[in-house]
Amino acid sequence: MPVNSNKRVFLTGATGFIGSRVAENLCRNGWDVLALVRSIPKANSFLDSWHSKTPQNINFIAGDLFAGSPSERMQLFMRCMQDASAVIHLAEAKARESEFDVKNIKTLGLLLEAARSTPTIERVVFVSAFMAGGLPQPLPDILMEDVTGAEFPDPYYQWKRMGERLVIRASKGSHFTYSIVRPALVYGPNAEWITGMLKLVRAAGKFLIPLPEGGRALLGTVHVEDAATTIAASANSNEARNQIIHAVDNGRTTYSDWFAEIAKNSGWETNVVSIPKGIVSILGKTADALTSVAGIHYGAYLWAQVLSQGCGYSNERMKSICGSLRYPTIREGIPSMMKWFLDKHP
Ligand SMILES: NC(=O)c1ccc[n+]([C@@H]2O[C@H](COP(=O)([O-])OP(=O)(O)OC[C@H]3O[C@@H](n4cnc5c(N)ncnc54)[C@H](OP(=O)(O)O)[C@@H]3O)[C@@H](O)[C@H]2O)c1
Numbered sequence: 001m002p003v004n005s006n007k008r009v010f011l012t013g014a015t016g017f018i019g020s021r022v023a024e025n026l027c028r029n030g031w032d033v034l035a036l037v038r039s040i041p042k043a044n045s046f047l048d049s050w051h052s053k054t055p056q057n058i059n060f061i062a063g064d065l066f067a068g069s070p071s072e073r074m075q076l077f078m079r080c081m082q083d084a085s086a087v088i089h090l091a092e093a094k095a096r097e098s099e100f101d102v103k104n105i106k107t108l109g110l111l112l113e114a115a116r117s118t119p120t121i122e123r124v125v126f127v128s129a130f131m132a133g134g135l136p137q138p139l140p141d142i143l144m145e146d147v148t149g150a151e152f153p154d155p156y157y158q159w160k161r162m163g164e165r166l167v168i169r170a171s172k173g174s175h176f177t178y179s180i181v182r183p184a185l186v187y188g189p190n191a192e193w194i195t196g197m198l199k200l201v202r203a204a205g206k207f208l209i210p211l212p213e214g215g216r217a218l219l220g221t222v223h224v225e226d227a228a229t230t231i232a233a234s235a236n237s238n239e240a241r242n243q244i245i246h247a248v249d250n251g252r253t254t255y256s257d258w259f260a261e262i263a264k265n266s267g268w269e270t271n272v273v274s275i276p277k278g279i280v281s282i283l284g285k286t287a288d289a290l291t292s293v294a295g296i297h298y299g300a301y302l303w304a305q306v307l308s309q310g311c312g313y314s315n316e317r318m319k320s321i322c323g324s325l326r327y328p329t330i331r332e333g334i335p336s337m338m339k340w341f342l343d344k345h346p
Contacts, residue, residue: 006120008032009235010080012065012111013090014058015039017190018127018183020046021228022088024054029232033058036065036080036091065091066103070110077114086235087115088125092159101159108163112170121176123241125234126167130182130220130246130313132160135302139311145182145244153297164244177241179234183227184220184248184313188333189340191224198341201262206269214274215256217310220248223327230318239320248313251329255307261330265338277308 007030013019014035023046026033035058037043043060050056063076081087089111093100108126115121136149151161164180171178187194201209209215230247234240251257256272263270284304291298319325327333 006083006085007236008034008084009086009088010077010084011035011088011090013092013127014060015042015046016090017192018186018224018227018231019090020190021224022090022231023058024050025225025228025232026088026235027055027057030055031057031232031235034080034084035060036063036076038062038064065107066093070106073107073110074114074117077111078118081114081118081121083120084118085120086123086125087111087121088127088231088235090127090231095156101155101162104159105162105166108166112166115176116170116174119175123179123235124167124171124176125179125181125231125240126163127231128160128164128180128182128244129157130184130248131306132157132164132182133244134161135305135311139305139309142312142314143246144314145246145317150299150302152299152302154299157299171242179237179240179242180244181227181231181234182244182246183230184222184246186222186224186227186247187330188224188327188337191337194337195341195345198262199345201259201270202266202268205259205263206271209259209270209272210275211255211272212275212280212304212308213277215259215272216254217306217308218312219253219255219258219310220246220313221251221253221258221330221333222247222249223325223333226318226322226325226327229322229326233322237321239317243317245317245321246313246315247318248315249325249328249330249333250315251331252312253330254310258330261334262338265335266342280304280308 009031011033014023015037023033037060040060040062047056093103115124134149134151136147167178227247259270281304284301287300
């Protein structure tokens with residue numbers, strides 16, 4: 001059920017893999033979208049690729065989230081938020097960029113300050129990531145949104161966790177509520193992040209894909225369209241008010257299911273070879289011990305647990321916000337992703 005009084009939204013990350021689908025979904029659902037983008041030509045090329053029936057009630061404003069003094073950026077963000085009822089924040093500096101976490105946190109802080117100074121804003125949607133809440137020990141079969149556990153010490157999850165806390169804190173005593181969406185592994189056409197992995201599977205998958213316990217652990221997945229629907233709907237859904245929401249499909253997909261489905265849709269051979277869980281745990285603990293000497297902390301043991309044990313993620317909130325999923329499992333979702341990849345990289 002919608003709560004916002006007007007349907008004007010300020011969106012960041014609209015030229016990205018997920019953000020472009022969020023923008024399209026918002027337009028289709030009657031929102032007026034103002035998107036802050038670094039490149040207007042790139043943004044226009046997305047418009048050209050949309051289905052001709054999609055109403056294009058979207059405007060772009062050129063700008064860089066991380067450039068300029070704090071007061072210049074505050075002014076820019078407040079201009080973008082003028083008369084808007086919602087903000088959806090997807091853009092971020094990538095982990096490979098220097099000081100990416102500091103940039104992301106400072107910029108989020110400015111966005112939240114701008115939202116607090118803009119009385120029309122009723123909802124701030126922050127796109128986080130699954131596992132940002134940490135992993136309970138031992139792992140449950142199904143991880144609920146409100147459960148917290150051992151936090152991943154790697155900088156990406158630290159930024160997301162800190163971002164979630166900032167958003168929740170800023171909304172307290174403010175005129176806006178929050179929605180935090182934690183997508184699982186997002187896949188689908190245009191998933192550039194997946195290109196390297198697919199090329200590797202094509203080249204070497206027939207020889208060896210080493211996976212803990214033969215890849216029987218659960219891997220959370222969500223098709224980009226369902227992730228985008230959840231994010232867009234969170235901008236004014238009452239069910240999403242002050243909620244953390246896992247965006248994950250119904251599939252309970254395992255790692256081996258994932259590679260089998262890729263093989264089925266590509267004709268490639270894949271040969272999954274099992275590595276015992278005990279060995280993976282020892283490797284994780286050794287990596288943690290060695291890297292901590294150098295002052296680096298990525299939580300290799302936690303990752304070893306994720307890869308060998310896995311766990312399912314509840315998507316009850318997601319379904320209460322956006323109804324049934326268009327791609328409930330990878331069986332429905334992977335064919336279009338593989339078609340996109342094979343067309344692009346024959
Ligand atoms: N993909 C996944 O599997 C996944 C899973 C969980 C969570 N997430 C989260 O979802 C969000 C979007 O991910 P994605 O995969 O769609 O990322 P993406 O394709 O890399 O898109 C990132 C977007 O951020 C914009 N951006 C980066 N730096 C900017 C700057 N300085 N100023 C303005 N805009 C800037 C990019 O603009 P340009 O086009 O100009 O580069 C692009 O529109 C991220 O917060 C990510 O952590 C993703």
